[in-house]
């Protein structure tokens with residue numbers, strides 16, 4: 001399979017961007033305001049989990065947006081909050097996955113391109129084989145929820161990718 005579907009000239013930086021769109025956040029947005037002295041003491045961040053002040057729990061999960069006429073989805077690696085109980089249960093499921101369980105959470109990143117995505121309601125679905133959990137968005141009329149549900153055209157996916165590239169990687173324009 002080729003990535004030709006996403007070779008396009010960018011109207012923001014005039015370079016050709018290639019590759020199926022996939023963007024990940026390193027942390028929930030609230031991590032930014034955790035003081036340095038708390039990091040590694042009462043607040044912890046790994047590639048998959050985050051605990052703030054020993055009492056706010058988060059997990060990294062995949063939000064997959066289908067792209068019409070393209071085999072692979074647009075993937076966002078984003079963070080959801082979880083209750084302490086759900087966070088503990090999710091950790092247990094990593095060891096021994098059980099089908100069909102999912103957990104309520106709140107969306108914890110502000111995506112580019114879309115109106116306010118913080119605090120959209122989600123369900124976190126664990127997956128086996130060490131894969132990150134996937135997110136299910138509450139079926140509202142928020143544009144991200146609509147894209148999640150209905151998928152996007154390749155053209156819209158390119159627009160979102162362009163916005164994401166230039167929001168998530170602000171230095172990209174300075175490389176030349």
Ligand SMILES: [Zn+2]
Nearest residue numbers: 010012013014
């Ligand atoms: Zn660009």
